[in-house]
Amino acid sequence: MKVLVVDDEKDVQTLFEQRFRKEMRSGEMKFVFAFSGEEALKYLGNCEHEAVLILSDINMPGMSGLELLRHIKEKHHEPPPVVMMITAYGDSDNYNTAMKLGADDFLTKPVDFISLKEKLKAIN
């Protein structure tokens, strides 16, 4: 399973790599990182069907996670990838918008990697 992680914080990559070391080592999961919405779209444009799951931050400079979500849900992918939104602002506005745009899940920072792992394994 290929997971696209979109976050403007670069250390997120390290974190995921550490957290999913076993999964990555076993080849069970594969992670791709994009540091902005635009970069994520570009990646998706190139490798359309590779990413099954997209984990996106909402607050990013330039294209926000929600816009990215809209783009993905409107234009891309058949079947559409699972998009989980992660945000530091777990407020109802963001949540409602994300859900309206078709987000599959809505996580708040700090990410509970144990439950995230379970969710990912469930999808897998």
Place this chain on the structure above:
Amino acid sequence: MKKKLLLILFVFIFTSPLLIAQEKKDYFFLTDSMLKNLSWLNNMSLDINGNWKYHAGDSVFASDIWTKPDFDDNAWEKTQTTLNVDSLPGRGWNGIGWFRLHLLIDSSLLNKPLSLYVSQPGASEVYLNGKLFARFGEVGASKNNEVTLNTLTLIPPLIVFTQQENILAIRYSGFNVMQNRPPTVSALGFKLAIGKPDEVNKAMLEHGIFFKSLEALVIAIPLTFALIHFILFLFYRREKSNLYFALFALILALWGILEHESVGNPNAVFSLFLKRLWLPYLAIMPVVGLRFLYSLFYKKIPNSFWFFLFASVGIAIWSWFALVPILSLILFILSLAEMIRIVIVAMRKRTSGAWIIGVGFAAFSISLILILILIVTNNFSLTLWYILIYLTGVLPILLSMSVFLSQRIAFAYKSLESEIKKTLELRLENARKETELKKASELKAAYQALEEAHVNLQATQAQLIHSEKMASLGELTAGIAHEIQNPLNFVNNFSEVNKELLTEMKGEMDKGNFADVKEIVNDIIANEEKINHHGKRADGIVKSMLQHSRSSSGQKEPADINALCDEYLRLGYHGLRAKDKSFNAKFETDFDESIGKINVVAQDIGRVILNLITNAFYSVNEKRKSAGEGYHPSVTIKTKKMEKQVKITVRDNGNGIPQKARDKIFQPFFTTKPAGEGTGLGLSLSYDIVKAHGGEIFVDTREGQFTEFSILLPL
């Protein structure tokens, strides 16, 4: 006066040798030569004063008998007609009597008109050869019946002798003068005077027409002066000089009156009485003049004046009774000398206007000298006397004195005028000062009000700056929360990972798989670095937040401008995000890494950067709301090291600044944001901060396209 004075003066000199009457037998022989070279003192006529026969008393038939040529008067007493009181005829004098004279006329005088008159204090009838020739007054048998006549007031009648031998008979009465004889008068009788008509008439006319008109003037002019200066004195009594001058002018007018009346009054006795007044007058008159001059030129009356005053009063009284003029004359001359001395001293002291009076006295003195010369050379005449003594003598003195007083009054007016002017100017000055004072106090009040307002304003400004700070802090809070949240998440996550890794490492160590342990340790170390990094990051954010809310210390310290920009860019971005969920914008940084640290008050410059960034994000967000899909909000922050400066540029592709607002953006309280959203102090404070750093801040913008703020800070 002239007559009296000069008679007194010169009677001795002029004791006339001409009067040697021809006393052949008992007649008087009148020749042509006797009527020549007569003195003006005697009105150019000859006194027939010898060889008279006298009969005391009157008779009913006298005019028919005693006047006739054939009447034998040998029984009559020989006498002088003047009837001096100390040499009266032996038959006595009871007030009326008859006088006869045998008059022989030289043939050359026959059938020629001659003037004949009787100079008298009484009344007379003149008979020629038995016929009444003329009456001078009305002869009376008592004081009451008698009407005296001063014949000087007449043009004398003309007599023509047709025969050589003539009888003149005169009936003369002098009751009035006898009974009320003024002490000045010693002669109770008369003088028969004969002269050539043209000369006598001329002399009489001088007495009459010329004299009367001129002398009236001589009275009127001093009286006018007296009146004017007396009125001046009445209106201003402190100027005593006016009073003394008025008195002096009055006493000079009295001179004219005395002279006029003593000669011109037809009442012979009265005129004789007046003549007596000359003696005291002469003593008193100059002292009045002295008093005037002292009042002009002396602050305090000198003692010499009292000497003159007592002397003049004493001499006046004494001379009235003693009938001796010499002391009056001496006093007159002394007083005159003193007057001239006073004037000369005043002139030497350069007393203002003293020369005017000096001129008057000079004219008087010259006139006196001229009179003396004329008398000595016997070229004198009454006309000359009047002209010299009045017109060029007394009048100049009076006039000069009046002019002097007028000048003094004018001077007083002038100084008064200048005083008034000064007073007015002073008053104006005072008014001006008062106005100025008023203005000053108003100004002071205004200044105080202003100062108060200023203090209030300063308080308000401090408050506003504080609220601006708080507002930006508010904007920051959310961003800060996010910015702290992220590192904290990392800290938490990495520490969790490390925990897992350590557990894992424990397992591997148990297995003795040290190669894996080593790998895990490396990971842990890397993660610890991450933890440390993000911990510091959070720490830095909290610190800068605290710094932002604290008031500025104003201390410049080396600061990393790039880090500052980056930090505030993020804070600003997340702050706006927190406020407006829909907000999103791309932001780019372009930092010149060669800048290094520069000396700034980091907190203040941070505020400026935050402000510019917030504005930029605000602007692009506004534009995003109205612009369509194709708009990509973008904010770029750029630093660049230049020769002596560092340039920080914040550029957005927002709405730009409208032309009309461009000039005002740095003004305090100017804001384009809706009410309540902006304090209007952001750019103003930024401007002040940059200026305080010796830097510059300027803006480049195009409406609807971009705004670019640039800050230049000196290295």
